[in-house]
Amino acid sequence: MSLDTMLKKLSVSSPWLFRINAGSCNGCDVELATTACIPRYDVERFGCKYCGSPRHADIVLITGPLTARMRDRVLRVWHDIPEPKVTVAVGVCPISGGVFREGYSIRGPIDRYIPVDVNVPGCPPRPQAILESVVLARSIWLKKLGLEK
């Protein structure tokens, strides 16, 4: 077994999460904080952990409808995340624009700019629905790493 595969196998249990707020109303961000910080939901059971730097992240959770001012910053941060990464759109705003769809300051939906892997609609989605999406994202991440079929 090569060192590369060994390191991959050692790290599979801990995909680190990174949040990008693309102009969200903070509703989904509150639910993301709930998912991690409240023991009832506890996303860290899956080895997931919110990290502060995009360079450490494996799964990126994007909230918000991608406003005109945030677009370039979101793209810059997203490109800083190393491959293989899994993008999760949290809430209806990044998926379709939601209530802000076709607004003058909205450049979304986010899949115009970024390949999205998992969608979790809701306004905001429940913490359990976010857990569901993180589990789905984890299996996609393992497929991208070539460790699961």
Next chain:
Amino acid sequence: MAGFLKVLFRNLLEGPCTDPYPFGKTFSPPSIRGKVLINPELCMGCGMCVYSCTAKAINITPLSDASGYTITVWRNTCCLCASCKHYCPMGAMSISDDWHLAHAADEKYALVERHTIKFTPCSNCGAMIRPLPLPMLKRLYAASDVDPEKIRSLCPKCRQIEAASQIVQNSGADAAKAENS
């Protein structure tokens, strides 16, 4: 110190408070707003839901041969505000407690609820209409003694004539009864 011991003993006795989901069962509070459902039996296609929908998630399009209409809800832009349920005059919209909506991105446009509703011909003149649901007719004609079953399959014009003639007949019968007695 004592407080800490209390928490420790409670945890030992009752187990962790973490919800076992997604490995086990979870709970849904009764007031949770999940997927929007349409009852095609009750929908009249009035468009009140389209007008009141905050996120423009509902769409009503007439069929190309004008034989009915299609009502669609796209769940990926529905913000679960339940305005459609609140304003629907027929009570055709409902909010379920199903919140399992996470999906892979290639199913983005497959997450819709779609119903095609066909018009039926009026039993008198043959005009294409959407018959009113029976509970609504019962409510509308509650004050008069018109039989809602008989006028259900009629178009609005024929229904007016039929209802009026029934009322006249009934009042005539009442007058005859009054004269006899």
